[in-house]
Amino acid sequence: MTDRPHGASSSVSFTFDVDAEEVWLGEDPKNARRPVVLSQGSYGPRVGLASILEILDLNGVVASFFFPGRVAEAYPAAVESVLAAGHEVAHHGYTHRAPGSLTPGEQAEEFERGIAALQVFGVTPSGYRAPSWDFGPDTLRLVQQFGFRYSSNFMTDIRPFRHEGTEVIEVPVHWILDDAAHFWFSGDTWTKKISTNTEVEEIFTAEASGIARLGGTVVYTFHPQIIGRPGRLPLLESAITRAVADPHVWVATAADIADDARKQET
């Protein structure tokens, strides 16, 4: 791991959920019969991911990539390219079904199969991001039981914290710093305007500088099928360049931020 440099007063983590087609399949299994709907997700590993990796590389930033197991199986080259660039690969379910809608037994199967799919690449994931950040009453217990060191799902705080009674460190997130909240467009409902980069950059900058002022951890949640669109890559670039230009900010993977939080406890 990389250690928090001396003098860093806040931290930033760039995280990417590589959902591919699974987000639409998780929403409605009938989407398996709708290839154009699914193609919105295929863009992520096929096209968006390479540009994202290039921007991270140019700026010397190491990031965290959460893969559903089925995406890892369908796009092994995507997992390999992320690992070859030195980034973290972590767990994002096996399918993209929301854990809160599953029985504990079904959730356990999601954990097991998701871990097995990543182990094929020599990865034992230390972090868990639930599909849609959704937990049921049993999910945290299962996260602990399956040996994850951290979760990145809750909105309780702006600093990492330990879930009471567990070994699990939370690396907290929020919709404000999630590209999907600002850019998600549903071809079924047509109820939402697609935001401009300027609008979203203003929202990102306000929240990130606010968290930094309070000494917290800024966790961006991006999706290759969303932020990887050609017109949005400059938004990712500006968030990264702002973070790396600040000498008081530690830019690190979610796993390193969780490990650092654990060290600070002792």
Ligand SMILES: [Zn+2]
């Ligand atoms: Zn997802």
